[in-house]
Amino acid sequence: MALLSLRELSKSFGGLAAVKNLTFDVDEGAIISLIGPNGAGKSTVFNLITGIYRPTSGSVNFAGREIAGTKPNAVAEAGITRTFQNIRLFAYMTVLENVLVGRHVRMHAQPWGDAIHSPYQRREEAESRKRAMELLEWFGIARYAHDWARNLPYGQQRRLEIARALASDPKLLLLDEPAAGTNPAEKADLMKLVQSIRARGVTVLLIEHDMKLVMGISDYVHVLDYGEEIAHGKPEQVRHDQRVIEAYLGKGA
Amino acid sequence: MKAALARRFPGLPLGLGRYRLDQIIVGAVVGIVLLLLPVIDQNSSHISAFADAGYVLLLAFGLNIVVGYTGLLVLGYAAFFAIGAYTYAMLASPQFNLHYNFWIMLIVSALVAAAFGVILGAPTLRLRGDYLAIVTLGFGEIVPQLLRNLDKYTNGPNGIVAIDQPSIGSYQFGFNPTPYYYLYFVVIVICLILLNNLRHSRLGRAWMAIREDELAAEHMGINTTAVKLLAFSIGSAFAGIAGVIYASKVTTISPDDFQFQVSVMILLAIVLGGIGNLVGVLVGGAIIALLNFLVLPQASNWAHALGYKFGIVSLQNVDLTNYHFMLFGFILVLVMLFRPEGLVPSATVRAELHAEQEASS
Numbered sequence: 282m283a284l285l286s287l288r289e290l291s292k293s294f295g296g297l298a299a300v301k302n303l304t305f306d307v308d309e310g311a312i313i314s315l316i317g318p319n320g321a322g323k324s325t326v327f328n329l330i331t332g333i334y335r336p337t338s339g340s341v342n343f344a345g346r347e348i349a350g351t352k353p354n355a356v357a358e359a360g361i362t363r364t365f366q367n368i369r370l371f372a373y374m375t376v377l378e379n380v381l382v383g384r385h386v387r388m389h390a391q392p393w394g395d396a397i398h399s400p401y402q403r404r405e406e407a408e409s410r411k412r413a414m415e416l417l418e419w420f421g422i423a424r425y426a427h428d429w430a431r432n433l434p435y436g437q438q439r440r441l442e443i444a445r446a447l448a449s450d451p452k453l454l455l456l457d458e459p460a461a462g463t464n465p466a467e468k469a470d471l472m473k474l475v476q477s478i479r480a481r482g483v484t485v486l487l488i489e490h491d492m493k494l495v496m497g498i499s500d501y502v503h504v505l506d507y508g509e510e511i512a513h514g515k516p517e518q519v520r521h522d523q524r525v526i527e528a529y530l531g532k533g534a
Numbered sequence: 535m536k537a538a539l540a541r542r543f544p545g546l547p548l549g550l551g552r553y554r555l556d557q558i559i560v561g562a563v564v565g566i567v568l569l570l571l572p573v574i575d576q577n578s579s580h581i582s583a584f585a586d587a588g589y590v591l592l593l594a595f596g597l598n599i600v601v602g603y604t605g606l607l608v609l610g611y612a613a614f615f616a617i618g619a620y621t622y623a624m625l626a627s628p629q630f631n632l633h634y635n636f637w638i639m640l641i642v643s644a645l646v647a648a649a650f651g652v653i654l655g656a657p658t659l660r661l662r663g664d665y666l667a668i669v670t671l672g673f674g675e676i677v678p679q680l681l682r683n684l685d686k687y688t689n690g691p692n693g694i695v696a697i698d699q700p701s702i703g704s705y706q707f708g709f710n711p712t713p714y715y716y717l718y719f720v721v722i723v724i725c726l727i728l729l730n731n732l733r734h735s736r737l738g739r740a741w742m743a744i745r746e747d748e749l750a751a752e753h754m755g756i757n758t759t760a761v762k763l764l765a766f767s768i769g770s771a772f773a774g775i776a777g778v779i780y781a782s783k784v785t786t787i788s789p790d791d792f793q794f795q796v797s798v799m800i801l802l803a804i805v806l807g808g809i810g811n812l813v814g815v816l817v818g819g820a821i822i823a824l825l826n827f828l829v830l831p832q833a834s835n836w837a838h839a840l841g842y843k844f845g846i847v848s849l850q851n852v853d854l855t856n857y858h859f860m861l862f863g864f865i866l867v868l869v870m871l872f873r874p875e876g877l878v879p880s881a882t883v884r885a886e887l888h889a890e891q892e893a894s895s
Binding site for chain 2: 331333352353354356357358362363365369370371372373374378381382383385386388390392395396397398402406445449
């Protein structure tokens with residue numbers, strides 16, 4: 282059974298249809314890519330899944346539950362977390378604190394317990410810190426743990442954002458252009474990282490412009506243009522699809 | 535030696551295990567000096583001023599949660615101070631001939647103020663920055679107006695008189711400022727420990743995440759509505775506690791005690807000290823309070839003396855406490871010009887303000 286299924290999903294802003302009748306499934310354990318030219322509606326799809334927007338029509342089903350229109354924090358709790366196209370870290374909090382905020386939804390200490398640092402709070406906090414540090418080790422940024430997020434090199438900020446999203450042990454991770462602005466070496470690292478994330482049982486839905494990355498790691502690719510799906514298939518099928526080439530390069534290319 | 539001073543004691547309860555030995559020593563020394571202060575300086579008007587610094591500090595702590603941690607600019611914070619003070623005044627004075635116990639009222643008023651924090655906070659949840667500031671400015675004006683006009687309950691502009699003073703067993707606090715000073719001391723120490731614990735826990739991080747990026751915070755599973763309301767309510771509870779002790783010490787309160795000036799004074803205290811940093815808030819609050827309660831009244835006397843000595847009539851009758859707002863304004867301008875991050879800034883704010891300089895150098 283699919284972990285995430287979009288059915289006839291549409292979103293219009295005024296008269297403008299940003300996403301039209303989009304239907305696809307994301308199987309558990311897969312790496313699925315969403316590609317298309319700028320303005321094709323890819324980020325809108327992410328925003329519909331994570332609850333920033335309520336769909337005009339259609340449904341988003343996650344792990345057997347309808348989540349369309351659910352608030353972002355409830356979506357995170359249900360097990361979907363994401364990164365952003367423009368990095369949105371908590372700039373003036375430490376790297377470790379960023380990951381701990383990512384863990385927020387799996388922590389249960391109440392305000393009063395926080396205030397007196399109750400035994401439960403201390404246990405949970407210690408456990409969360411340990412897990413956060415393990416994540417940072419895995420991502421190779423543990424040595425920055427006590428630096429501010431904003432002081433990290435750009436490529437490491439991208440990685441931190443992914444680490445923060447993984448801190449709540451999501452079932453599905455949405456990555457919005459994780460390779461944007463990174464250099465080839467960082468891209469190669471990122472590719473390995475995404476594969477190791479999947480190897481740990483997290484399903485990945487990816488928006489990406491870098492074709493080498495997309496073709497290298499995706500199990501399946503969906504291509505959007507003007508809010509509609511124009512093609513889908515395995516990477517090598519999509520790569521040679523005439524409509525995809527036209528969408529990217531224009532007709533007659 | 536250095537290593538010994540950097541030692542921590544993780545076994546300590548109440549989050550005290552977080553502090554290094556040198557921090558504990560500094561804290562203990564400052565604490566002992568403050569404990570001995572009424573013995574060192576036995577002038578009762580001085581002790582009274584030191585005690586009054588207590589409510590300024592409590593208010594500054596509370597406002598710092600909302601403004602410093604959560605990043606919500608609230609300009610009408612004195613409203614919650616008023617609500618705390620009036621809750622106690624109405625239930626422990628001849629006004630309705632009710633005389634509930636001070637210690638119980640300390641908690642009741644904190645809860646009432648917290649409830650109002652939620653009630654007044656809820657409509658503003660979608661607002662940020664300037665808009666929030668304007669709306670909360672409105673609250674700050676509405677509350678004293680209500681107190682003025684609800685004569686039946688609040689005795690209108692005349693305020694409530696003969697408010698009960700606290701007692702412990704058979705010991706009456708009376709008009710002696712010293713027990714109030716110690717009461718504030720104990721309450722402030724407790725609040726400091728609790729606040730610093732909050733700052734370093736799930737809730738404190740959620741507050742700061744909202745300040746840094748509300749949308750990203752929401753996507754990390756933070757219920758921003760609940761967390762902001764908690765900031766409003768906990769911040770207001772501090773004002774409620776401050777209000778009760780304040781009312782019991784002065785024994786007479788009127789709507790004029792809770793004007794916009796108070797909100798500005800508290801905001802100035804945290805900006806001067808260093809927004810978002812508890813040590814900064816302590817320092818800023820202490821400076822503003824002592825200026826207001828000690829230095830300015832003294833300065834008036836000096837001015838009078840000068841006036842008589844040199845025969846300048848205008849100086850003989852001047853009351854400089856009336857100029858405290860001018861002075862506060864002046865301080866604010868100086869701070870913004872020369873040290874925008876405050877005297878003891880949180881590392882965060884310092885970096886934020888100097889980030890551009892770093893980038894350009």
